[in-house]
Amino acid sequence: MLWRVRTTLPDRPGALAALAAACGDAGVNILGLQIFPGVEAVTDELVLRTPEDWGAPEIADLLARAGGHSVSTAPCTEAALTDQPTRYVQAARSILARPASFPEVVARLFDAEAGPGAQDVMDLVVGDVQVQVSRSAPFTATEHARGAAMADLVSAVLERGHAVPRPAAGRVGTGATPEYVADGDSVAATVDGVPVGLATVGVDGEVTLRVDPAWQRRGIGTRLLVDAARLANGLGVDEILLATRSDNQAVLPMVMATGLRGRIRMAGDTLTVRIAVRDLKPLRA
Numbered sequence: 276m277l278w279r280v281r282t283t284l285p286d287r288p289g290a291l292a293a294l295a296a297a298c299g300d301a302g303v304n305i306l307g308l309q310i311f312p313g314v315e316a317v318t319d320e321l322v323l324r325t326p327e328d329w330g331a332p333e334i335a336d337l338l339a340r341a342g343g344h345s346v347s348t349a350p351c352t353e354a355a356l357t358d359q360p361t362r363y364v365q366a367a368r369s370i371l372a373r374p375a376s377f378p379e380v381v382a383r384l385f386d387a388e389a390g391p392g393a394q395d396v397m398d399l400v401v402g403d404v405q406v407q408v409s410r411s412a413p414f415t416a417t418e419h420a421r422g423a424a425m426a427d428l429v430s431a432v433l434e435r436g437h438a439v440p441r442p443a444a445g446r447v448g449t450g451a452t453p454e455y456v457a458d459g460d461s462v463a464a465t466v467d468g469v470p471v472g473l474a475t476v477g478v479d480g481e482v483t484l485r486v487d488p489a490w491q492r493r494g495i496g497t498r499l500l501v502d503a504a505r506l507a508n509g510l511g512v513d514e515i516l517l518a519t520r521s522d523n524q525a526v527l528p529m530v531m532a533t534g535l536r537g538r539i540r541m542a543g544d545t546l547t548v549r550i551a552v553r554d555l556k557p558l559r560a
Contacts, residue, residue, distance in 0.1 A: 276324070276325055276326075276327055276329065276350065277306070277322060277323070277324055277350065277351050277352060277353065277355065278322070278323045278325060278331075278334060278348050278349065278350055278351060279320065279321075279322055279348070279349050279350075279351040279355050279386075280320070280321045280322075280323055280334055280338065280346065280347070280348050281318060281319070281320050281321075281345075281346070281347045281348075281412045282294075282318070282319055282321075282338045282343035282344065282345065282346045282347075283313075283316045283317070283318050283319075283343060283344055283345045284316065284317050284318075284319060284342060284343055285315070285316055285317075285342065286312075286313065286314075286315055286316055286317050290317070290342060291317075291319065293341050293342055294319070294338070294341040294342065294343060296341075297337060297338075297340060297341035298323065298337065298341075301337055302325075302326060303323050303324065303325050303326075303329075303334075303337065304323065304324040305321055305322070305323060306322045306323065306324055306356060307320075307321065307322030307355065307356050308320070308321055308322075309321075309359055311415035311416070311417045311418070312417070313415070313416065318345075318413075318415050319343075322351065322355045322356055331348040334346070334348050335348065345413070347411055347412040349386075349388075349411075349412075362384060363384070363421065366380050366381070366383075366384045366425065367425070367428060370425065370428055370429050370432065371428075371432060373524065374429050374432045374433050374527075375524040375525070375526075375527050375528050376524050377401060377406065377425070377426075377429045377527060378406050378408075378521070378526070378527055378539050378541050378546060379521050379522050379524065379541070379546075380425075381399065381406065381408055381422060381425055381426075381541070382408045382521060382541035382542075384425070385397065385408050385410065385414070385418060385422065386410055386412075387408040387409060387410050387541050387542055387543065388409070388410040388411055388542060388543055394409040394410065394411060394542075395409065395410060395411070395412065395413040395414055396408070396409045396540075397409070397414045397418070397419060397422050399422050399423065399425070399426040400426055400430075401426050401429050401430050401433070401527070401531070402430060402433070402531050403531070403534070403535070403536050403537070404527065404530050404531050404536075404537045404538075404539060405536075405537070405538045405539070406426070406527075406539045406540075406541070407538060407539065407540040407541065408422075408540075408541045408542075409540065409541070409542050410542075433531070451466040451467055452466075453465065453466050453471065453472075453495055453498070454466070455498060455499070455502055457502065457506055457558055460475055460476045460477075460506070460510065461473060461474060461475040461476070461506075462474045462499055462502040462503055462506055462558070464486070464490075464495050464498070464499055466490070470487075471486065471487045471489075471490040471495065472484075472485065472486040472487065472490065472495045472496065472499050473485055473499070474499040474500065474502065474503035474506075475503075476503055476506055476507045476510060476512065476515065479512075479516075480507055480512040480513070480514055480515045480516050481515070481516045481517075481518070482500070482503050482507070482515045482516065482517045484496060484499055484500060484503065484517060486499070491525070492525075494532070496525065496529050497529050497532045497533055500517070500529060500530070500533055500550075501533050501534075501535070502558050503515060504533075504535060504550055504552045504555055505552070505555050505556060505557055505558035506557075506558040507552050508552045508553065508555045508556075508557045508558070509557030509558055512552060513551065513552065513553045514549055514550065514551050514552060514553075515549070515550050515552055516547060516548070516549055517547065517548040517549075517550075518545060518546070518547045518548075519545075519546050519547075519548075520544065520545070520546065521541055521543070521544050521545060521546045523546060526539065526546060526548060527539065530548055530550070533550075535550050535555075536550070536551065537549065537550045538550070
């Protein structure tokens with residue numbers, strides 16, 4: 276069985292050799308190794324092939340006896356053996372081709388996880404939007420530097436290509452002008468009396484937003500999100516929350532286009548957006 280394992284070893288000669296010897300004595304094969312240097316300690320990421328009856332406790336015990344601490348383990352596939360520089364080049368190519376895919380790409384690159392338990396968070400900034408990825412294994416200083424470089428790349432691509440759309444102020448595609456009407460806890464977008472989009476604010480600040488597929492990519496979702504944020508303020512909500520799939524590439528451009536300070540968090544298959552609304556001018560229904 277294959278496992279992706281991280282452990283911290285003291286930064287002294289022979290520490291890694293002792294770990295390798297302990298693995299060999301236990302019949303555990305080290306198939307991959309990545310080293311993240313530190314000041315007084317070194318974080319090692321290993322891909323291990325263990326006996327079939329081994330689990331996380333046996334691996335943790337083996338590494339502890341070899342001098343490792345802060346051990347995290349997760350089952351993996353042979354994909355974990357992909358050359359790391361190749362992974363980063365492929366991620367950069369994906370971002371250059373589709374800047375809006377940044378949250379999804381960076382989460383996959385750093386093995387973001389979902390689920391309960393202690394989570395370490397990496398903050399990356401693109402424009403005024405904060406993108407967060409989280410996982411149980413702590414991020415190293417090297418990974419923080421790599422993540423920041425990726426964020427700088429997508430920011431440069433968006434700025435150079437003016438890839439961030441702005442809300443539609445007037446007529447869209449068909450020559451019709453959307454009308455936005457607030458009613459209670461929701462804001463509706465209509466064209467010639469026909470509903471084409473709706474944003475609803477829940478009591479806990481959770482926003483449900485939908486735009487008819489035929490009217491997407493025209494700034495309607497952005498305008499609905501801004502109006503929902505203002506409406507939430509008027510309802511006494513301090514922060515709104517929007518949840519969607521991790522591969523929803525409309526989210527980053529939409530949040531950036533609002534001009535609001537958003538926080539996008541990736542964990543597993545879920546993407547959540549949080550936007551503080553306390554300083555916005557309320558939207559009255």
